[in-house]
Amino acid sequence: MTGNMHLGVEEPIRECQYNQICTHNSSPMGTPHTKKKKIKRKWQVFQGRNKFYCNGRIMMAKQTGVFYLTMVLILVTSGLFFAFDCPFLASNLTPAIPAIGGVLFIFVMGMLLRASFSDPGVLPRATPEEAADIERQIDTTNGPSGPGYRPPPRTREVLINGQTVKLKYCFTCKIFRPPRASHCSLCDNCVERFDHHCPWVGNCVGRRNYRFFYLFILSLSFLTIFIFAFVITHVILRSNRTGFLSALKDSPASVLEVVVCFFSVWSIVGLSGFHTYLISSNQTTNEDIKGSWSSKRGKGNYNPYSYGNFITNFCAALCGPLPPSLIDRRGFVQPDTPQPAAQTNGTGACPSNQVQSHMAATNPLLHSQTVILGGGTPLQAKTSLGGPCSTLGPSQPSLPSSIPGLSCGGELMALRDSEIHCHHHLHHQHFISPEETPSPPAALPCATHLGHHVHPAQLFDPASQDSLHEDSVRGLVKLSSV
Amino acid sequence: MAETHSLQDLRQAAVASKVFVQRDYTSGTICKFQTKFPAELESRIDKQQFEETIQTLNNLYADAEKLGGRSYLEGCLACLTAYTIFLCMETHYEKVLKKIAKYIQEQNEKIYAPLGLLLTDPIERGLRVVEITIFEDRSIGSR
Numbered sequence: 305m306t307g308n309m310h311l312g313v314e315e316p317i318r319e320c321q322y323n324q325i326c327t328h329n330s331s332p333m334g335t336p337h338t339k340k341k342k343i344k345r346k347w348q349v350f351q352g353r354n355k356f357y358c359n360g361r362i363m364m365a366k367q368t369g370v371f372y373l374t375m376v377l378i379l380v381t382s383g384l385f386f387a388f389d390c391p392f393l394a395s396n397l398t399p400a401i402p403a404i405g406g407v408l409f410i411f412v413m414g415m416l417l418r419a420s421f422s423d424p425g426v427l428p429r430a431t432p433e434e435a436a437d438i439e440r441q442i443d444t445t446n447g448p449s450g451p452g453y454r455p456p457p458r459t460r461e462v463l464i465n466g467q468t469v470k471l472k473y474c475f476t477c478k479i480f481r482p483p484r485a486s487h488c489s490l491c492d493n494c495v496e497r498f499d500h501h502c503p504w505v506g507n508c509v510g511r512r513n514y515r516f517f518y519l520f521i522l523s524l525s526f527l528t529i530f531i532f533a534f535v536i537t538h539v540i541l542r543s544n545r546t547g548f549l550s551a552l553k554d555s556p557a558s559v560l561e562v563v564v565c566f567f568s569v570w571s572i573v574g575l576s577g578f579h580t581y582l583i584s585s586n587q588t589t590n591e592d593i594k595g596s597w598s599s600k601r602g603k604g605n606y607n608p609y610s611y612g613n614f615i616t617n618f619c620a621a622l623c624g625p626l627p628p629s630l631i632d633r634r635g636f637v638q639p640d641t642p643q644p645a646a647q648t649n650g651t652g653a654c655p656s657n658q659v660q661s662h663m664a665a666t667n668p669l670l671h672s673q674t675v676i677l678g679g680g681t682p683l684q685a686k687t688s689l690g691g692p693c694s695t696l697g698p699s700q701p702s703l704p705s706s707i708p709g710l711s712c713g714g715e716l717m718a719l720r721d722s723e724i725h726c727h728h729h730l731h732h733q734h735f736i737s738p739e740e741t742p743s744p745p746a747a748l749p750c751a752t753h754l755g756h757h758v759h760p761a762q763l764f765d766p767a768s769q770d771s772l773h774e775d776s777v778r779g780l781v782k783l784s785s786v
Numbered sequence: 787m788a789e790t791h792s793l794q795d796l797r798q799a800a801v802a803s804k805v806f807v808q809r810d811y812t813s814g815t816i817c818k819f820q821t822k823f824p825a826e827l828e829s830r831i832d833k834q835q836f837e838e839t840i841q842t843l844n845n846l847y848a849d850a851e852k853l854g855g856r857s858y859l860e861g862c863l864a865c866l867t868a869y870t871i872f873l874c875m876e877t878h879y880e881k882v883l884k885k886i887a888k889y890i891q892e893q894n895e896k897i898y899a900p901l902g903l904l905l906t907d908p909i910e911r912g913l914r915v916v917e918i919t920i921f922e923d924r925s926i927g928s929r
Contacts, residue, residue, distance in 0.1 A: 430914070433806075482811060482815060623860075624858075
């Protein structure tokens with residue numbers, strides 16, 4: 305993979321050591337005996353659940369197993385094609401076939417690596433001052449919160465191009481999400497223009513890598529059809545000379561290639577078609593699945609982001625300006641820079657994805673934050689293997705927060721596996737942080753409102769006030785009676 | 787005697803508070819900041835001046851994200867060279883961001899620092915907010 309780096313990386317690579325975020329940590333933080341604290345790069349203290357390689361140049365999701373499968377499938381199939389079928393085709397038909405195949409293959413790999421390794425458009429989390437400022441603004445808007453259990457709705461409405469769009473507050477990142485942004489629960493980041501999280505690519509697909517993803521699946525469709533067609537041609541030509549069975553014996557690889565291509569063609573071509581439709585109407589997978597702009601929602605419902613005609617939409621999506629990364633992975637952490645809110649762990653080690661302290665601040669709220677922990681992700685990966693990316697669905701669709709009887713003003717999980725995740729979540733919660741909360745309150749809500757598909761965040765800041773905790777407990781008890 | 791601060795002096799001054807100018811999404815997802823004048827700055831700076839600064843920033847960001855012949859050309863060229871062209875060349879967006887950084891520094895030096903304020907480049911806050919730090923005004927009989 306090192307050889308292909310230059311295709312997919314934005315900066316020239318001088319040295320390329322695989323510094324995974326977990327293992328690369330020279331001096332432990334907080335040791336008084338170190339003469340000089342080693343200055344860290346920002347990727348080492350990044351709070352999302354991402355993996356970084358090559359000293360921050362490469363950014364991927366935590367679970368990359370399926371990505372390696374994708375690579376293997378493409379490399380093996382193409383390799384077999386070039387090794388076994390191309391010599392025959394080049395000599396009997398035309399050498400243009402391997403040439404075109406080669407160009408397609410390089411393009412596919414380039415786009416795949418670019419889509420997998422780049423920052424999808426992650427929004428950095430709010431600094432503590434920003435978070436406090438927003439909290440204050442919300443409090444002012446909604447009035448003082450009394451002993452009620454209903455947290456004020458954390459949404460803002462904005463009029464875009466004649467359509468009213470709701471901006472939701474992200475409890476993890478402590479920001480009001482821009483329109484079209486969404487929080488990916490697998491990567492634990494808010495991503496701009498979030499399309500979906502693609503396990504095949506091993507990364508989220510968002511504003512900055514959507515065009516690479518689209519070009520990848522488009523070129524892969526061509527490559528698959530190309531290989532399929534020419535392998536069939538090869539086998540037919542050989543069969544004309546030596547008979548069908550003998551032809552298969554002479555080039556056994558062809559069978560494997562045909563099988564792989566046959567099954568891939570349906571899903572990949574289908575996916576390309578789907579994304580072509582999405583681009584031409586300027587929607588994200590997220591919006592399409594939720595039906596945000598469908599006319600079924602209402603007469604006056606239309607997509608305010610569309611430029612009107614599909615050509616402009618296409619050009620904008622594929623050839624528009626590429627915004628730079630907002631998270632500045634390779635920058636150095638300034639010693640006096642305020643660390644963003646809800647920092648899980650001081651060391652640059654693997655971000656502790658089990659324990660996240662939600663600063664409840666002044667509001668005794670139930671922070672309904674769906675947190676899919678380590679236990680949940682394998683399930684996610686499994687459900688996706690069976691089908692293309694589009695069927696995976698958004699990792700965290702944000703449904704309207706006003707559900708009768710429930711006051712959790714946060715994100716709601718609509719995935720089928722939410723119950724399973726819930727149990728995993730509880731299990732981890734109890735195991736990891738026995739000292740943080742008394743366990744019983746955490747156990748109550750999950751078990752009782754599975755039907756509502758809501759996950760209140762049972763993780764509290766250990767430094768929170770007693771009254772805060774008391775109110776939260778009261779809130780949870782109230783929930784359990786719903 | 788009014789004490790005016792230079793940019794260096796501000797580093798030592800105490801931070802009184804911070805004001806955040808949020809994004810304005812009424813034009814869609816493009817980067818644009820609200821021009822509404824924050825109440826906390828009323829005593830410090832002229833409303834006109836502040837609005838002019840924000841408006842200039844908005845115009846610069848709009849130029850960075852503008853769809854047009856130039857951006858399409860850049861996009862197509864990049865695609866044809868498999869995006870390797872960006873190893874040698876900066877994108878238009880990055881060029882504009884550099885321009886913005888220079889503009890903000892210039893504004894800080896000329897206008898905001900003498901008033902005890904400091905603008906933070908929005909890119910350092912993920913283009914979410916324009917952070918304005920208000921420093922304690924220790925001058926006696928200040929303006």
